[in-house]
Amino acid sequence: MTMDQSDETLTLAAANGDRQAFALLVGRVYDKVFAYAYRVTGNRAEAEDLAQDICAALPVKLRSYRGEARVSTWLYRITVNAARDRFRRSATYARAAAGWGEVEIARRAEDAEQAERADWLRCAMQGLGAELREVLALVLDGVTQAEAASILDIPPGTVAWRVSEAKRQLKAMTQGAEA
The missing domain is CATH 1.10.1740.10 (RNA polymerase sigma factor, region 2, helix turn helix motif)
Structure with a gap:
């Protein structure tokens, strides 16, 4: 060639x-x-x-x-x-990529919202008494009420009451924040 x-x-x-x-x-x-x-x-x-x-x-x-x-x-x-x-x-x-961008934006918004809720809860828990805060922290970490009772050396009924009382007070804080 x-x-x-x-x-x-x-x-x-x-x-x-x-x-x-x-x-x-x-x-x-x-x-x-x-x-x-x-x-x-x-x-x-x-x-x-x-x-x-x-x-x-x-x-x-x-x-x-x-x-x-x-x-x-x-x-x-x-x-x-x-x-x-x-x-x-x-x-x-x-x-x-644009579709993934929308998914990423939604994921970040959800993460930010969860972080905001976690921050609120952390701050709000500081407003609870030490006994309520101890019980609630254990329960939020996945410890059962029976295990919390054993850890804190208190009756299980007391744990149940403290969890209920902590929820009531947090709910009142939430309603006060919305007003």
Whole structure:
């Protein structure tokens, strides 16, 4: 293969597995593919990626070349389709990312709300007497009332009353904060 052969001859030879013809063809058309990709994308890095993707896919694409059109026309068509596919994928990714953004915003809002409630509860518990605060802290940590009674060395009925009283006082604080 020599450089003076036509694009069509190189393309047909490359399609039949001639590696030298393929290398010559890529060397000859790369700049055109890149230039078109750059004009379409308006971004140098994106155009380079697109041109490289097209050249990497070219061995498979060559099987579909029938010689009915000029090689440049055929390559432009491949480039147009590749650019459209890339734009579609980018748009799909952007929509998906936007959806995740909404999920993340909702998650952060929920986290902030939970943190606010936890802060309120921590502050409100300081307004309870020490006995109520001790019992409530244990119960909020997942300790059963029977276990709390054993830990604090008090009757289980006292634990139940203190939990109930702590809830009543916290509810009154909540209503006072809303007023």
